[in-house]
Amino acid sequence: MLNNFYGRVSNAFKNKPYRKAVIVSAILIILNAFKTTLFNYLMLPKTGGDTLGYKFWISLLVCVIVFSFVLSLKSRYVFLIVYIIQGIYCFTNISYFLYYHSYLHFLQWISLFKEAMISASHFANPISVQLLVVFIDVPVALYIFFKCFKREVKSTRLPFLRNAIIGLSVAILLVIEIFNFANGQSVVQFMDDRYSGETRIVERYGTVVNGIVNIVQNNTEEKLINQFNYGKNISSPSSVTTSKSTSQQPNYVVIQVESMDSNIVKQKYKDSYVMPYLSSLMDNSVYYPYTLSYHKGGGTSDAEFSVINSVETLDSFPAIKLSSYSYPNSVVSKLAKASYNTMAFHGNVGTFYNRNIAFSKMGFKKFYDISSMNYDDEGWGAPDDKVFSFAFEKIEKSTTPFYTHIITMTSHGPFESARHYYNNKAYDDIENEIVRNYYNSFSYVDKSIKDFVEKIQAKYSNTYIIIYGDHTPNVNSQDFAQASFIEGDKYFEFVPMFLLTPDHKKYKEDSFVASFLDVSPTILATSNLSYNVKTDGKSLLDTEITPANIPFKGGSFDRSWLFNTISNHKYVEEEPLWRKYLPSFISSSLIERHK
Structure with a gap:
């Protein structure tokens, strides 16, 4: 069985269009994980490099699961829809956070959709260079949309490899969550704290999980009214x-x-x-x-x-x-x-x-x-x-x-x-x-x-x-x-x-x-x-x-x-994004020297 599997994989990678599609897809997954990491990182008050690294690896595993499944459907339009939904989600959440300095929740998003569209039509939503994070992987996504759904690529299918990659990623995430729970860092433990718990959830799991937790906690008006x-x-x-x-x-x-x-x-x-x-x-x-x-x-x-x-x-x-x-x-x-x-x-x-x-x-x-x-x-x-x-x-x-x-x-x-x-x-x-x-x-x-x-x-x-x-x-x-x-x-x-x-x-x-x-x-x-x-x-x-x-x-x-x-508060101009987000091993003085 394994010999048959290895043979099918080997033959698939001899197909140049398929091999190129796999490489480009891997690049997309890495870039998308980086984008997702920065997206969540932008909405955290104070976070060190350790958290940034943790978020990248978690985001990478999630992106592997999502895009492995989406790309295996062999439909460029499904891929495009998923990608656009993610882009809109990231864009609106960053814009909301820049204005309110708090997290946008799913039920709130639905309730305020009309107001958001009217505000957008009057250009009332905040515009910032930070919104460019959403477009980090756009060139690669466009390449995949136009080049990687051709017949010679779609004809090659490796469901066992896909399932193995997804299964391994899920298993790693489960192991990480077991360790989180053992160390008191699990979403189950954070969700009881309605205020500071939100930041911890976004820090460890991201805004999507935070939104799901909010739905669980506030799924009726009675629960919301009781918060007054x-x-x-x-x-x-x-x-x-x-x-x-x-x-x-x-x-x-x-x-x-x-x-x-x-x-x-x-x-x-x-x-x-x-x-x-x-x-x-x-x-x-x-x-x-x-x-x-x-x-x-x-x-x-x-x-x-x-x-x-x-x-x-x-x-x-x-x-x-x-x-x-x-x-x-x-x-x-x-x-x-x-x-x-x-x-x-x-x-x-x-x-x-x-x-x-x-x-x-x-x-x-x-x-x-x-x-x-x-x-x-x-x-x-x-x-x-x-x-x-x-x-x-x-x-x-x-x-x-x-x-x-x-x-x-x-x-x-x-x-x-x-x-x-x-x-x-x-x-x-x-x-x-x-x-x-x-x-x-x-x-x-x-x-x-x-x-x-x-x-x-x-x-x-x-x-x-x-x-x-x-x-x-x-x-x-x-x-x-x-x-x-x-x-x-x-x-x-x-x-x-x-x-x-x-x-x-x-x-x-x-x-x-x-x-x-x-x-x-x-x-x-x-x-x-x-x-x-x-x-x-x-x-x-x-x-x-x-x-x-x-x-x-x-x-x-x-x-x-x-x-x-x-x-007594004095305005201090925010430091440039390159200084805030590039790894510390890149010398800021070197960058300044070549600006």
Whole structure:
């Protein structure tokens, strides 16, 4: 039997086209394993050479199994489909990680597919040289597609050799996993830790296994909903009753500003503030320079979700898309039950993040998107000043106290929408296009907010106005660096928070960061209503009270530590990829000398 096998193998390799196909296939498997290794390596916080080597050998064994089977099917189109699927998977995962610094999960990917396609059509997804990793083996793959599925190659079949190679690779992987389990390094042991366990799984097994583990752990909405941690229960003072007249109840305007991070409101260009109005509020409002953003599995929607419901959002799924969630902690619902006119406005389509469904369940009596406002896309979405004007018209028609939640759109990345209707020539000489457009966008946004806020204050003096950013803009350069830092496997983003009160209170926090969880307690504490709410936040007006820690990705973080860390953080340009990923035995000085 063995003699027959060796004879068949020997005869097969005498066939020159087949021999060439085998050699090229082996090269593809090695290159693909290298690509897969770098793909996973790019998404690990800090990893040494030992881990890189381990990942390469594991990836090589997996690639041997997958491509041995795929190529044995003798179909160039099956091969092409598998290869394209892998490429899309790697590309989207790297792009997601570059923006969110967390892992994209399969269920999350499916849920956000529509949003991802719309974002891609507006070129809003991050572009980086790291994405070139996906194309490392493209030339070899194309060669195989066009040259290695010809009749003289397809006619040669060695199923025993294929099965032996696959079986041996599987056996080696099983032995490695037995050793992993014995040393406490198995996926079975990692999967119980929802946060740090993810990094360990990606480190040892890759993102695909991590995605499978996530499906096992979060395959029902009930499991996801049970992950919400609402914090302690707080209530209104006993002196407050629900019998007070609505005339004593203040109005609320909440403005959530797209991509406004903590640093842009303090940023100057040629000695002038990019946002002169909001920068003036630093000394004329209750101002928290740094507010920890929840920017996780639900992207931008995590901001309004956590603000309104005073709860940390989910890591692996957009919380706003939980169809069976009833929003029991929503501050909007509490105000709506107290006869407030609750309205939301957004210059994007209402189906984006299912806001048209979720906002109603949160307690909004009316949600106006770009369609219901009868506006057209100008760039991406309706211009902010038009949305503010529409919102003001609806506010004027309100006969009861109102809660108005406005989500801006113009300053969404890649920050080109404002160019359709606004251009501040002061920034035309900035070479970095992203920074130039970012400054121009926020120059426009600042003016739009100023006009709207001044109209509200002039006509509705008994109104609390809260202005905050949703997340950082993913802009880091020598010209402008966002307010964010990485600690271990956690990525912290910071946005500003302004609170304008009817009595024009002034306060500037210089020791603690605020939290999205603080907005709901602030509103309820000033509402003159009887209330109960579960929260880890506190009223932004209670400036004498030491605030509790902020829950974030399985940890609990001291607000003063966060403040000190981000306020002292300095942008450092990332080292070149060749220096970061080439083996250490290649002299960096030699490379520098020949650059």
